[in-house]
Amino acid sequence: MQTSSWVPLFPEQASTFAWQVDALYAYLIVISIAFTIPIVAAIFFFAIKYREKEKFATPEEMHGSIVLETVWSIIPFVISMTIFLGGAIVYYNQFRVPDDSMDVYVVGKQWMWKLQHGTGQREINELHVPVGRNVKLTMTTEDTLHDFSIPAFRTKADVVPGRYTYIWFNATKPGKYHLFCAEYCGLNHSGMGGYVYVMEQRDFDNWLSGTESGQTPVEAGKDLFENKLGCASCHAGGADQRGAKLEGIFNKDVKLVGGQSVVADEAYIRNSILNPSSQVVEGFQPIMPTFKGQVTEEQLVSLVAYIKSLSGVTGTTTSSAATPAAANTSTHSNTAGNANTPASSNK
């Protein structure tokens, strides 16, 4: 949807079967026009030609015509069958997953997408894929129904708890495309989305081997908070937000479940990101997932800096407590799995 026109009419075609969907769409538009114009023209023509000349007239009586009825039953039937066939062919291409696909695992959760590449890299609300490769998404959800939708690729599928559903695509054009959740899933449904980045293979390899960043820690943290990690889906939004309020908490006392209270310093913030259930703020449910293994120490530092900035504290000094010795080592986790298993152990 990067069109520069004033009002976009078509989303970008960015997958191998996008043109097929568009062709079917165009075919249907042609058929619609082919039906609409004669009918509307006939209505207008009759309405003018046979308009009332005298009140309460009795126009010449006319009887129905079996021939006409048969003709205009069969023609729409035949046309609708061609549409069905076209739809079936396109559908076949959309859902027949090629064998040589690169795997990406997707877990929906209110209200973020958690993705993991077959090679172990984790992403949240973002998907980086190389151009020209078949990518197969194996998807499920931890809670309610969601729907993984990429309009530019013309594909989507519901994700269903307790099951895997699959979509695949082969991106044809590098760029940044919208990713939506298209099945209503509760409060922040419209915020549950992000972007799909299609990259040249070389850039993708670079991306795999580490992320580059030219941002300040607060900016990087803001980006992580609002987009990449999706923290904002629970920790921002006003009175109804599900997570604790973060504005102005830095260096203040926080009451925890169980009656204790702690000072919200850097160590506390960092611990809350990595071990959310260990210190739950009073009045909230322990529903926050752990981000251990998904954020690098670098990113943690940025996040802490950003959360501090919400309290008006600037400066990016990191206290020693928040920055252990291994601060800059990237900690991509290769353990597939935890996230891919919906909570089934509540027996």
Place this chain on the structure above:
Amino acid sequence: MSDNHEQHEHMNIPKYLAIFGILVVGTIATYFAATIDLDWIFPGANTLLALGIAFTKTACVMLFFMHVYWSPKLIWLSALASFFWLAIMFSYTMQDYFTRSLGVFSS
């Protein structure tokens, strides 16, 4: 149109008792047929037999106790249509379940 005034002349007490007898025999037959393992014929043969008996009993009740046999076509039609619509609901729902790739990993 139904002629209710003649209707009761179609059934008399011996006929009612005969239908009742069929129903009782059907019930007892269902019970004992269910204790015999018919899976050697094909899996689900027991269920099919039980449903067969149940439909026979239903037919008896509807035709004779509910006087459908002597009723106008509309009543026949509505009785049949309701079963037809049940069949639609069952078959079109099950065509999904029987052809769905399982994909279930935990339930």
Place this chain on the structure above:
Amino acid sequence: MQNVDAIGSGISEQPKLNYLTNGFTLKSWLLTKDHKRIAIMYLITVSLFFMAGGIYASVIRLELLTPASDLVQTATYNKVFTQHGILMIFFFLIPSIPAVLGNFLLPIMIGAKDLALPRINLLSLYIYWIGGALTIYALMQGGVDTGWTFYTPYSTTFSNTYVMAVGLGIFINGFSSILTGLNFIVTVHTMRAPGMTWFRLPLFVWAQYATSLVMILGTPVIAITVLLLAIERTVKVGIFDPSIGGDPILFQHMFWFYSHPAVYIMVLPGMGVVSELISNFSRKKIFGYEFIAFSSIAIAVFGFLVWGHHMFVSGQSIYAGLVFSFLTMVVAVPSAIKMFNWAATLYKGSISFDTPMLYGLGFMGLFLIGGLTGLFLGAIGLTVHLTDTYFVVAHFHYVMVGGQVIAYLGGIHYWWPKMTGKMYSEFWGKISAMLVFVGFNLTFGPQFILGYLGMPRRYASYPEELQVLNIFSTAGASVLGVGMLMPVIYLLHSLVWGKPAGDNPWMLPGLEWRTSSPPPTENFEKMPVVTWEAYEFGEESGLDLEGARNRVRPSTVA
């Protein structure tokens, strides 16, 4: 037998006792068994629900004026679109034409004194009131945010709003529509006047009959589905919860088994009204009467075979998707037949452009678009892209509003003189019909483009590049809103200041035009005997056409 010339020719000389003047106490209304009074009470209630739903609609459009979720909070927005859907579908669209126009006119059109089961009819009104009151109560307590589809497991496990109360309201309300349908079927079978054979029935009656079949066969299934949902939500047994063995998609099957045919409950009566309007205002026998009549029945039957097209991407099997796609294509044919027959009816007619006819022509245009975009959504490969986007929203509004609501307004204008005995302002009627048509297209036309661009439905905030189209849509909605409000004003105005309409202002042959306006409590002075075919505009109809022409001639001929 019946002197048809005596009635149906002019303005009554002295006020006769009619259904409105037959008793003025509250009790005479609340305990009435008169189908016309029940219809009027339905009309008032249905209109209130329509206005409430309309207010929600305007909040939705105003919120979507800007990409951010800023006018109302996201949580509120979710409740607003849910409640818009619930009120409009269950409490407006489903009862609108059957319970208001059908109730009022079906017995008169077939020459009966009343519906066959008048007490059941009153009972259905009370059930509707109880269900509606419960729903309104739940909305005032805090509302519900599941979407009108109540998809599990969100509605059973995750939503912490008033799902139970609203579900109960819908459960109760369902029985109201079952009883109405039951009553209509019985009435059409047994209460037709002498000479009123099946193929002399007005097509409105055929459409009501087909609708009633759907109500009887479909509505019980939504009742049981909502019941299961309520039990699951209260006591967690797991039938829809996959973590303990259930299947959320089963809910969708059971829900759409009713809710797709319910779409036909919402549009078939509209088709019936439009058949009346097109034929009567072109003063010409409808083209292909039998084909229109049987296509209504065909739609009612085939409508039950296509529900899976709502579930193409839900995780239903690929094979099932293809079968449902195929059947969806088949069900398009009867609708196409109706459309062609309506257009052919205009040929060589004598077409007058009174307000009801403007709505009738508007319906043809809008339903054409609604029906054709239905084909887009039946083509399975294309629908993968379009499911749950604004394309779907635009499509069903074209069918529901462009179809049923337009037909309902047309019907109200058409039969208003009969119902009240007063004529509304033709000038304002035409203005409002055109405003509705223009406003409607401006509102929902851009949403097709938005949908193809991928904007998902039920979004409180959306990407910025989509704002321009949303602004068009909101602008259109305000025109539509004005167009919808105007009839309320001039119709109410006509009640007091309107000119007496006369028994048969348009000299039409239907039985409803052969009794006084408003009709007496038992509809006819004497039981009518039908000797003419349906839609007979010539002298065979027995109407005093020449006399009527002479009366108007000096003033109309230019």
Place this chain on the structure above:
Amino acid sequence: MSSHSDNNEEFHYHAPGLQHQFEDMKQQEESVSIGMWMFLVQEIMFFGGLFTAYLVFRSRYPMAFAAGSNHLNAFWGGLNTLVLIVSSLTMALTVYYAQKGNRNMQVILIVLTMFFGSVFLGVKAIEYTDKYNHGLVPVSGWNKRIKEEAGDHHEAAKPCWDVDHNAPVVEHPNPHGEFQWTDCSLVKLAQDHNYLTDAERVGYFNQGTGQIDANKFRDKVRIFYFIYFVMTGLHALHMIIGLGIMTWLLILAWKNTFSADYYMPVEMSGLYWHFVDIVWIFLFPLLYLLGRHFLH
């Protein structure tokens, strides 16, 4: 319409119970009869939704359904079927005698019908109580709470596929009134004979160890019991409504209202009563008997 007479002008006899909107009794009877059948059609669709749920889950988890079914008491279920059939007969005969205008037989037969209807509900109550006592109500907390006593707790820990169906039922401790299930013998059987469906292979077993997971199996049996309770509960509700109708009919019959000319209320109530019987004719084999043959 053939049923209308053309002589509207004449005074005609106003039959008792003829409502104003009808021309004659025949039209009224026809209307009421069609109306009742339409009502029954919608009742069939109402139960149809539940049968769909039954079908879906039974085809998925046949062994869980068979196991759950084997713990219903087929004797009580069979007895109830017979009781209902007898009540259907008495109802049919009530209509017969109403058409003959025989007041005494009507009263006796209606009382008998109500008696058998009440016996049916009584037996249902016994069955429900039994399920309550044995922790088979599918809602957690709605079962009898049995305190855990010293030395008792190992009862629950028995391997769940070694169940002797002839042994007396042992009460397992159930301090919170949970749904309880310990009998996995059918899974074992089906595993040995290679009967299991794909859904069952995933649904009953621990994916890590490959062993039967008693908790996962219990969840599937709970769905059976849920469907059992909803179906029989709604059926019982229809029986209770039926008893109400019978009471009304009894009063009318007592007043000698019915005759060869006017017996529609009896006929219509009879249709309802037979319909409720028909539902049970299907519920009995589908709920009580479906897994019986595995025990022999």
